[in-house]
Amino acid sequence: MGDCIFCRIASGEMKTPLLLENDSVAAFSDINPQAPVHVLVVPKEHVETTNELSGKPELVQKLFLACLQVAEQTGLAEDGYRIVANCGAKAGQSVYHVHFHLLGGRPMSWPPG
Ligand code: DGP
Numbered sequence: 082m083g084d085c086i087f088c089r090i091a092s093g094e095m096k097t098p099l100l101l102e103n104d105s106v107a108a109f110s111d112i113n114p115q116a117p118v119h120v121l122v123v124p125k126e127h128v129e130t131t132n133e134l135s136g137k138p139e140l141v142q143k144l145f146l147a148c149l150q151v152a153e154q155t156g157l158a159e160d161g162y163r164i165v166a167n168c169g170a171k172a173g174q175s176v177y178h179v180h181f182h183l184l185g186g187r188p189m190s191w192p193p194g
Contacts, residue, residue: 087178091125100154105140106147108183117186118155118162122147128179131168148183157185165193 089095091107100120101108111119124140134141145164152158162185167174 085127085176085178087121087123087176087180088125088127091123101147101151103143103147105143108147108151111182115182116184116189118157118184120151120155120183122151122181122183124179129177130174131166131179134179144179144181148181151183152185155183155185157183161185163189 086095090097090109097109099107099109101122105125106122107125108120108122111121122144124144126140128134128137128140134144148164149158152162162183165182165184166180167182
């Protein structure tokens with residue numbers, strides 16, 4: 082997917098500091114942070130939405146474990162954090178390359194707007 086911004090970041094084509102990288106997953110800070118720590122965890126392969134993850138359980142595991150690892154790395158694990166995945170237009174997904182938002186460093190209310 083040549084025009085996908087997250088493909089370009091995850092592949093290293095677009096220079097963005099990565100907080101975590103392995104064979105399948107990359108993590109980097111959100112360009113428009115909604116919390117003191119706001120990291121996006123993405124697969125290296127182009128997958129559009131969480132719907133398409135249903136046939137990829139190993140990738141789901143890797144993505145989730147990467148979220149937990151970044152939570153540890155960034156000091157969020159002890160105080161708490163939120164993991165969010167927006168799927169589709171009604172959820173407000175704006176980049177159609179699966180990503181988990183890892184948010185923390187401030188109190189958060191529930192439910193979200
Ligand atoms: P969502 O609404 O769930 O699709 O969130 C997409 C997020 O991606 C949004 O919080 C802003 C972030 N984002 C968009 N373009 C870029 C980019 O080029 N670099 C980084 N680091 N984040 C981006």
